[in-house]
Amino acid sequence: xxxxxxxVAIVGAGPAGAxxxxxxxxxxxxAEIDLFERLPTPWGLLRGGVAPDHQEIKRLDERFDEETxxxxxxxxxxxxxxxxxxxxxxxxxxxAVIYATGAQTDKSLGIPGEDLPGSWxxxxxxxxxxxxxDYRDLEFDLSAERxxxxxxxNVAADVTRMLMLSAAELERTxxxxxxxxxxxxxSVEEVVVVGRRGPAQAAFTSAELRELxxxxxxxxRVDAADVELDPVSREWLAEEGTFTARKNVELLRxxxxxxxxxxxxxxxxxxxLRSPVEIRGSGKVEAIDIRxxxxxxxxxxxxxxxxxxxxxxxxxxxxxxxxxxYRAVPLPxxxxxxxxxxxxxxxxxxxxxxxxxxxxxxxxxxxKRGPTGILGTNKRDAEETVGCLVEDLGTGALAPPPDDGPxxxxxxxxxxxxxxxxxxxxxxxxxxxLELGQRRQRPxxxxxxxxxxxxxxxxxxx
Amino acid sequence: xxxxxxxxxxxxxSCIEVCPVDCxxxxxxxxxxxxxxxxxxxxxxxxxxxxxxxxCPIDAVFAEFEIPEKYGYALELNAEFFxxxxxxxRTAA
Numbered sequence: 001x002x003x004x005x006x007x008v009a010i011v012g013a014g015p016a017g018a019x020x021x022x023x024x025x026x027x028x029x030x031a032e033i034d035l036f037e038r039l040p041t042p043w044g045l046l047r048g049g050v051a052p053d054h055q056e057i058k059r060l061d062e063r064f065d066e067e068t069x070x071x072x073x074x075x076x077x078x079x080x081x082x083x084x085x086x087x088x089x090x091x092x093x094x095x096a097v098i099y100a101t102g103a104q105t106d107k108s109l110g111i112p113g114e115d116l117p118g119s120w121x122x123x124x125x126x127x128x129x130x131x132x133x134d135y136r137d138l139e140f141d142l143s144a145e146r147x148x149x150x151x152x153x154n155v156a157a158d159v160t161r162m163l164m165l166s167a168a169e170l171e172r173t174x175x176x177x178x179x180x181x182x183x184x185x186x187s188v189e190e191v192v193v194v195g196r197r198g199p200a201q202a203a204f205t206s207a208e209l210r211e212l213x214x215x216x217x218x219x220x221r222v223d224a225a226d227v228e229l230d231p232v233s234r235e236w237l238a239e240e241g242t243f244t245a246r247k248n249v250e251l252l253r254x255x256x257x258x259x260x261x262x263x264x265x266x267x268x269x270x271x272x273l274r275s276p277v278e279i280r281g282s283g284k285v286e287a288i289d290i291r292x293x294x295x296x297x298x299x300x301x302x303x304x305x306x307x308x309x310x311x312x313x314x315x316x317x318x319x320x321x322x323x324x325x326y327r328a329v330p331l332p333x334x335x336x337x338x339x340x341x342x343x344x345x346x347x348x349x350x351x352x353x354x355x356x357x358x359x360x361x362x363x364x365x366x367x368k369r370g371p372t373g374i375l376g377t378n379k380r381d382a383e384e385t386v387g388c389l390v391e392d393l394g395t396g397a398l399a400p401p402p403d404d405g406p407x408x409x410x411x412x413x414x415x416x417x418x419x420x421x422x423x424x425x426x427x428x429x430x431x432x433x434l435e436l437g438q439r440r441q442r443p444x445x446x447x448x449x450x451x452x453x454x455x456x457x458x459x460x461x462x
Numbered sequence: 463x464x465x466x467x468x469x470x471x472x473x474x475x476s477c478i479e480v481c482p483v484d485c486x487x488x489x490x491x492x493x494x495x496x497x498x499x500x501x502x503x504x505x506x507x508x509x510x511x512x513x514x515x516x517x518c519p520i521d522a523v524f525a526e527f528e529i530p531e532k533y534g535y536a537l538e539l540n541a542e543f544f545x546x547x548x549x550x551x552r553t554a555a
Binding site for chain 2: 056057059062206214242243244247373375376
């Protein structure tokens with residue numbers, strides 16, 4: 001008897017979902033995969049997270065398209081699982097459901113003034129300049145000369161660069177039009193980047209840090225005293241430091257040694273071993289207070305930043321971007337680990353409260369491992385999850401779904417989502433954006449509202 | 463001659479899968495794999511076959527003489543990653 005074709009739903013069409021679909025099609029070419037996405041467009045943070053001036057990375061969309069949609073995986077866009085379709089309905093219709101929903105909110109600093117107007121999660125700024133339709137109406141006040149970015153990771157580096165690029169440079173990217181207009185009028189001349197730990201512990205990749213030091217018309221300032229490593233950091237770097245940490249320290253020393261004030265119009269000031277203690281202002285952000293830290297070794301051997309004293313330094317600024325990490329939110333009707341903000345899982349098999357695999361439910365990407373790693377990390381992550389799924393298919397651990405009529409999910413979707421965006425709709429959006437881009441000599445001009453996206457998609461359907 | 467990987471690398475490991483001489487490191491499963499920010503080509507082992515260029519989904523691999531100016535640092539950086547490793551360490555991995 002011919003074995004039944006496995007029907008699998010993947011929830012979230014970001015990099016983790018795309019790598020999972022590709023991996024599953026490699027392992028089980030007979031799999032019928034439906035890729036659910038709450039936006040009308042696929043590829044998640046590749047489109048909505050990766051900085052617009054990193055166009056070469058966005059090229060990964062071609063590989064995703066080739067390995068998923070062009071191999072028969074269906075795109076079901078503008079459908080929110082948990083709202084339009086329930087987990088229970090997915091479980092009834094598919095042999096397996098893979099959650100690839102990522103981490104949709106940000107960590108907070110937990111300091112007073114965090115919610116003042118002008119204090120933003122960097123992820124909101126990222127979503128806004130990348131044309132995420134849920135963020136296009138945000139209004140960033142870019143009228144102050146100084147902005148402060150809290151955090152030392154690659155998102156902090158991205159937002160710093162986006163605040164410093166010239167209009168001419170931005171025009172060569174696919175930055176959203178509303179952001180291009182606002183950034184063109186920006187008065188921000190200086191970005192102060194504040195890191196709680198030292199230069200040796202900064203989470204930037206050396207590639208991102210190097211870029212900050214090579215922007216046209218932008219000076220970079222690093223205090224020579226900040227790159228004099230303390231004994232704890234020096235020992236750590238020599239014995240446990242990664243290649244990246246060593247390169248970062250080298251780069252920062254090079255930046256610190258540059259002659260002051262080349263006369264460039266804009267400046268990036270990297271400050272280390274400083275923690276924000278309060279964001280202040282009457283009615284909006286006017287200043288941020290920071291305190292000095294030192295690096296100490298914890299009982300478990302790890303390094304952490306600890307306040308040196310209570311002395312506070314005030315930096316006047318009109319804009320604060322908080323970039324201290326992403327955080328996942330619970331999904332309806334699926335177990336959630338409130339301590340680690342992930343779906344409790346073992347190698348991608350989602351677990352019930354008593355630690356047993358929840359039959360047919362899997363996780364991949366940030367909702368599985370937390371918000372760490374880079375794009376390619378999701379490839380190995382997806383292979384692990386898909387490996388478990390394929391094994392479960394082989395051992396018969398996954399019963400055929402009770403609702404075995406292939407047309408039933410389509411009937412549900414037709415009834416509830418008349419504005420469903422399928423592959424034809426996405427191809428129409430993509431083609432339209434690329435054509436607009438070609439006319440304006442830009443890589444792409446994004447449609448940044450749901451109405452425009454759905455109109456472009458709908459034009460294909462009618 | 464050698465090929466080099468630029469800092470735009472996303473650690474998609476397609477290049478490692480196609481490299482005929484195993485000169486791209488670290489490999490998935492190596493102890494330092496998760497910690498590195500990119501993959502590197504060992505200039506002493508690379509045979510200039512071009513397979514990794516074809517495999518890379520984001521065009522992060524360049525022939526030594528075709529490195530764009532903004533990635534000018536990459537030649538030295540790839541070599542430096544392997545500096546201090548013995549020939550046996552390099553070829554046994």
